[in-house]
Amino acid sequence: MYRYSCCILLLLIYISAGAQTLQQPVTLINTPAYTLRAGIQNFAVAPVILLTAPLSSTENCRCSYGCRVLPVTLLSFDGVRQNTVHVLLHWETTNEYQNTGFNVERSLGTATFFNNVGFVSAQLNNNTKKKYALNDPNNYDGISYYRLKQIDLDGNFTYSKIITVSGYSHKPTLKLYPNPAVKNIMVETYFATSGTAKLWITDAAQKLLLVHNFSYNKGSNFISVPVSSLSSGLYFIKILNNENVFLNDKFIKE
DSSP: OHHHHHHHHHHHHHHHHHGGGOSSOOOOOSSSOOOOOSSGGGOOOOOOOOOOOOOOTTSOOOOSSSOOOOSOEEEEEEEEEEETTEEEEEEEEESOOSEEEEEEEEEESSSSOOEEEEEEEOOOSOOSEEEEEEEEEOOOSSOEEEEEEEEETTSOEEEOOOEEEOOOOSSOEEEEESSSBSSEEEEEEEESSOEEEEEEEEETTOOEEEEEEEEEOSEEEEEEEEOTTSOSEEEEEEEEETTOOEEEEEEEEO
């Protein structure tokens, strides 16, 4: 009992001495939160900065520096050799933004020295997807490399991936078109060297109808043969050159 009374007395003395240093009363609250009622007016709160995700290529860039919207989304780009002297290139885009157009660039043999072979202006329609094409006069017999140089209104540009188009065969060839024919049949030949040749036209019974001697250059050559006087039916064209190379094909006259 004596020890308990001593503890109470010491506790009262300690509280009495410490109370003199308090400047204002503090009210304890049962909840975890509390409120300071003095000096709160001078407390500076730091601004809150919200971090946002970076812009995608389809969003408009509104920052003054450090970002740039891709002006065009290229969906596809490829090329196909139509014949010995033409390559057809076509590509498809979407989400065009401030696009001026496309330079089509070509490099022969290696993907090193590109030259501009044509320009295609940007389409002004509102379609989401836009299709473009360019016919390139290209009689190179090796591998041709192509790329697109997309140009913005402000002069900035972006290159596409590089595609390849194979050259024509080194073997002599003969092509006939249009087939069927009505008034004229175009005879396209390819030879690796220049020379002379003879052309025959026969009917289905192998009756000789026409003989034509001609000279040709290295590469592709074209001869337009009138066939309007022929009756409707099946016909054959045969060619023999000065190196004894024989070519033949058939066509239908309507």
